Amino acid sequence: MTMECDRVGGVNLAQGVCDTDLPASVAEGAIEAIRAGLNIYTRLDGIAPLREAIARKLKRDNQLTADPGSEILVTSGATAGFYAACMALLDPGDEVILFEPFYGYHLNTLTALHINPVTVPLELADWNLDLDRLRAAITPRTRAILVNSPSNPCGKVFSPQDLEAIAAIVEEHDLFLFTDEIYEYFVYDGTKHLSPATLPGMAERTISISGLSKTFSITGWRIGYLTASARWLPSIAYFHDLTYVCAPSPFQYGAAAGLVELPETFYTSLAEEYQSKRDLLCSALSSAGLKPSVPAGAYYVLADVSSLSGSSAREKARTLLQERGVAAVAGTAFFHEGRGENLLRFCFAKRDEELSRACGLLKAAL
Ligand SMILES: Cc1ncc(COP(=O)(O)O)c(C=O)c1O
Known part of the structure; x- marks a missing residue:
């Protein structure tokens, strides 16, 4: 097209x-980093100023506490975060539940890794969640549910009630919850974004994925991040390192500058x-x-x-x-x-x- x-x-x-x-401070941060010679590989989980800035932003905007030294991974976009998390935590033949309409990369990432996507349709037009359909989709091979909120393509913002119900199912069946929160700041008419990892009992089960492609209009920079319990993060970081080594160094500095300097x-x-x-x-x-x-x-x-x-x-x-x-x-x-x-x-x-x-x-x- x-x-x-x-x-x-x-x-x-x-x-x-x-x-x-893109915001000027984000561009300047990257340009200064290039001029300062910060063009080499970074630590595999990302530069400290960016992890620290992400931790502060998570606390301020998501009410999520994450240790920048052990629970935050800077990734080559949310795309790489999801890919690395799937490689680390899932096995071929596992099933992951997605809601339909789905974002193609989610489905195709799973398929590429021989993990079976199982789709649960949202109700057409109002995109309501049918919990009976969700429960019926769970099998002994189900390992995770993926929630993309706000969602591409339908724009659904999962309500606290939706997320609490999903969290209860995740706990009952001992699953992971993968989130894709890349559109977290694009919410309208007073709708609030809720990070599922903040729900009771969900911190350890949730792999919260987000990124700055959309918020800072830098889709080509490839800067994302994920938050996970220190129990899982090293293995996710290992697979991210293996595939991408690190997110682009100067762009990590640009993103950090934006997170630090831009007001609420x-x-x-x-x-x-x-x-x-x-x-x-x-x-x-x-x-x-x-x-x-x-x-x-x-x-x-x-x-x-x-x-x-x-x-x-x-x-x-x-x-x-x-x-x-x-x-x-x-x-x-x-x-x-x-x-x-x-x-x-x-x-x-x-x-x-x-x-x-x-x-x-x-x-x-x-
Ligand atoms: C739901 C969703 N997740 C992730 C991405 C890509 O994010 P990134 O550029 O951080 O890899 C997109 C881009 O369209 C998207 O719509």
């Missing part, structure tokens, strides 16, 4: 690649800024007759595109690009076969000019 979008000169709302500016208002303004982007896009989609499922978090909108011509989501995505010049992702990318055919995912992590151009194109008559 990206190549085709470039060819027709359309606006690309397909890929989750934000083109918004940076994070609240981020949510406000993205909420107005969300509202702009949702209103354009509605005017275009493509009913959006308004997300409570993250920066994607799934919209019902039944009105577009085409017999599949992929064809509908092509119709939209040809007729209105806007690229989106076929909903089928986030569901098992046969589902998501009437949905397209639109990303609103775009500069205002680009987003306004896309909204204008969407609203223009066919």
